[in-house]
Amino acid sequence: MPYLELTLRCTEAEQPRYENALEDVGALSVTLLDADADTSNEHAILEPGVGETPLWKALVLTALFAEDTDPLLLLAALEAFDPALDWTQAGFRTVQDEDWERAWLDQFKPMRFGARTFIVPWNHEVPEDARSADAAIVRLDPGLAFGSGTHPTTALCLRWLDRLAGEGLLANARVLDFGCGSGILALAALKLGAPAAVGVDNDPQALLASADNAQRNQVDARFAVYLPDDEPVATYPVVVANILASALDALADTLASRVAPGGRIALSGILKGQEDDLLLRYRPWFDALVATQDGDWMRIDGVRR
Known part of the structure; x- marks a missing residue:
C-alpha cells in the first residue's frame, strides 16, 4: 500500500x-x-x-x-x-x-568459501556443488544483523574456519564468535564439525537474529548467545572476532584471555594499513601471527602461547 x-x-x-x-x-x-x-x-x-x-x-x-x-x-x-x-x-x-526484505534477498545468492563451506539464503535451492556429503551448508536469513558472507571481513573468517576444519582443528573445539552479528561464523563452525559455539554481541537484535538462524539450521541446542556483560568467562580452542580495528585494540586483553593455550584466533574487520598496529598489539600473547588480505580488508590469525 x-x-x-x-x-x-x-x-x-x-x-x-x-x-x-x-x-x-x-x-x-x-x-x-x-x-x-x-x-x-x-x-x-x-x-x-x-x-x-x-x-x-x-x-x-x-x-x-x-x-x-x-x-x-x-x-x-x-x-x-x-x-x-x-x-x-x-x-x-x-x-x-515494497517488500524490501524480499528485494534484498533476491540479490543475495549462494556463496562458497574454501573447500566445503556454503552460505545459502532461504529463498534459494542448494546449489549443485553443495550437495556432496561433506558440504557444510548454512541456510541464512541475515535479518537486521551484520553478517551474510558478502562482505570481505566475513568471507575472510569463513575461509579461515573452513581451513581449520580441513586440518581437523574444529572436530573437538568449542568456538567463541565475538561480535556474532547474524551468527554466520558460529553457524559455519558448527556445520564444519565444532561440537558447540558461543556468540557474543552488544546488539540485542543480533542475538535474536543469531538464535533464529541457529534454530533454522537445527543447531540451536549447540549454540548459546549472550550480551557482553552476561557472557560466561571461559577459554576456547577457537575464537573469531569480526568487529573493527578500534574494538579489536580495546578488547585485546579480553579476547586473548578467551583463547586456550595452543588455541587459534582470527581477527577481522581490519582495513588495509591498520594491521601492523594490531599485529604488535596481539604479539605478547600469540605466535605465528599472519595477516591476510581481501580487497581493502585484512584478517589476522595466530596461535595462543
Whole structure:
C-alpha cells in the first residue's frame, strides 16, 4: 500500500528532537541518511563501537506515515510538539510499498568459501556443488544483523574456519564468535564439525537474529548467545572476532584471555594499513601471527602461547 513520506534535513545535534517529534505524531518508521552522500565529504558508518551510535554531521530524515495522513495537519501537530524546530523545510510525497526484505534477498545468492563451506539464503535451492556429503551448508536469513558472507571481513573468517576444519582443528573445539552479528561464523563452525559455539554481541537484535538462524539450521541446542556483560568467562580452542580495528585494540586483553593455550584466533574487520598496529598489539600473547588480505580488508590469525 502507498505511504505519505516526509523528508527534511537536520544536524546531528538536532536529530534526536526531530526523530522524537516524528515518532510522537505517529511515524511508522524514521530513516537516517548522510546528507552529503553525493559529495566528497561522504564517509561510511560500517559498525559502531561498543555503546556508540555514530551519525553524520548533516542528515536527511525520512519518515513514513499512513497514506491518508493530511500533510498540513501533520505539520501543525509537529510544530505544536516542538515549535523551536524548523518544520517549514519538510517535503512530502506519496511512495509505493515494497517488500524490501524480499528485494534484498533476491540479490543475495549462494556463496562458497574454501573447500566445503556454503552460505545459502532461504529463498534459494542448494546449489549443485553443495550437495556432496561433506558440504557444510548454512541456510541464512541475515535479518537486521551484520553478517551474510558478502562482505570481505566475513568471507575472510569463513575461509579461515573452513581451513581449520580441513586440518581437523574444529572436530573437538568449542568456538567463541565475538561480535556474532547474524551468527554466520558460529553457524559455519558448527556445520564444519565444532561440537558447540558461543556468540557474543552488544546488539540485542543480533542475538535474536543469531538464535533464529541457529534454530533454522537445527543447531540451536549447540549454540548459546549472550550480551557482553552476561557472557560466561571461559577459554576456547577457537575464537573469531569480526568487529573493527578500534574494538579489536580495546578488547585485546579480553579476547586473548578467551583463547586456550595452543588455541587459534582470527581477527577481522581490519582495513588495509591498520594491521601492523594490531599485529604488535596481539604479539605478547600469540605466535605465528599472519595477516591476510581481501580487497581493502585484512584478517589476522595466530596461535595462543
